[in-house]
Amino acid sequence: MKNLFCLFNLLVFVFGFSQNQLSQNQKIDSIVIGNQTFEAYKANIVEYGIKPMKVAYPNAPKEFWDEIDSKLTDEEILAQIRAVYKEFFTDNEINELYKFITSPSYKKYTSDYGNIQGKIQEKFFWIGEKLSKLETEISNNEVSSKFDSNDFVPVKTNLQDGFYEVLNDETKDVIKMKLSTKPSIVLKNVSNAKENLDELKRLIINIELDEEGAALFHLLSFKNIGKPIAIVVNKKIISAPVVMEAIPNGKIQISGKFSKEEVKKITDKLNLK
Numbered sequence: 001m002k003n004l005f006c007l008f009n010l011l012v013f014v015f016g017f018s019q020n021q022l023s024q025n026q027k028i029d030s031i032v033i034g035n036q037t038f039e040a041y042k043a044n045i046v047e048y049g050i051k052p053m054k055v056a057y058p059n060a061p062k063e064f065w066d067e068i069d070s071k072l073t074d075e076e077i078l079a080q081i082r083a084v085y086k087e088f089f090t091d092n093e094i095n096e097l098y099k100f101i102t103s104p105s106y107k108k109y110t111s112d113y114g115n116i117q118g119k120i121q122e123k124f125f126w127i128g129e130k131l132s133k134l135e136t137e138i139s140n141n142e143v144s145s146k147f148d149s150n151d152f153v154p155v156k157t158n159l160q161d162g163f164y165e166v167l168n169d170e171t172k173d174v175i176k177m178k179l180s181t182k183p184s185i186v187l188k189n190v191s192n193a194k195e196n197l198d199e200l201k202r203l204i205i206n207i208e209l210d211e212e213g214a215a216l217f218h219l220l221s222f223k224n225i226g227k228p229i230a231i232v233v234n235k236k237i238i239s240a241p242v243v244m245e246a247i248p249n250g251k252i253q254i255s256g257k258f259s260k261e262e263v264k265k266i267t268d269k270l271n272l273k
Contacts, residue, residue: 024091027098028082034101034110042077048218048248055215132199152256154236161269162186163220164230166240174240179230184220187233189213193270195263198255203263207252207270214250222246233266 022030032038050072054065089097100106109116155174162183168176191210198204209217220229221243228240231254239254258266 022098024086024094025082027094028085029078031094031097031101032078032081032085034106038074038078038081041081042074045077046072048222048246052215052219052222055212056219152239154238154256154258154262157232157235157237159183159232159235160186161232161234163217164232165220165224166228166230174230174237177228177230177237177240179232179237183232185209185213185216187270187272189216190270193267195267202255203258203260205254205258205263205266205270207254209250209252211250214248217250217252218246218248234269238266 050065050068054060085094152174157179159179160183163185164179164183167178167180189209189212190207191213192208194206196204196206224243225245226243228242230237231239238258239256241254
């Protein structure tokens with residue numbers, strides 16, 4: 001990665017001397033490195049794809065992973081992205097893109113991107129404040145949505161404690177949910193679980209997974225976007241939240257109709273080693 005960014009800086013320098021002396025490949029490399037296309041695709045493929053899979057399938061033959069790794073070098077990923085650019089853009093369009101990527105205005109845009117996004121978000125903070133106020137008012141009036149996760153009531157099961165895929169994800173009725181025969185993640189992967197309160201002072205449970213568990217949960221959540229994942233503790237399905245996006249950090253928050261005693265039993269079980 002460092003060598004590629006050095007290449008980008010070198011190409012920017014050379015552009016100031018003579019744009020026409022660069023090959024089409026060099027210009028495309030500058031574009032995809034400069035606009036972070038290369039970095040983004042490498043992260044998606046390697047960090048969020050291959051690494052979690054290696055954790056999920058530790059017994060796969062070494063030769064299997066060696067073959068994949070050999071085809072995912074920086075040079076090979078860059079070559080494949082470059083081929084797509086050549087397919088979609090003419091030489092003249094490549095020149096125009098390269099000129100923009102190496103321009104002072106683009107450099108300013110990228111260096112100030114964080115500040116720009118922060119200022120834009122500030123313009124819309126009032127929406128979050130109004131929604132928070134509305135949620136507080138609804139809570140105070142003891143009115144809750146039927147889709148609120150805090151309406152979840154634990155359901156008994158004979159399954160082993162852990163995190164499960166829901167096979168019939170079209171159902172929202174927890175009692176009718178068919179879970180996988182084995183958990184995708186077991187309790188040994190829980191590094192910490194503790195009681196807490198959300199912003200409305202409701203009891204919640206914060207769970208942190210170890211490195212292996214985080215990788216497995218990232219893979220599980222990625223495969224089940226838009227579907228529920230069932231969490232079983234003490235022979236009860238204590239939560240079955242619908243996954244909105246892949247979760248890479250291994251940090252999970254569970255809410256439901258828990259009593260203080262139930263939360264203690266759950267956290268005690270999750271913290272057993």
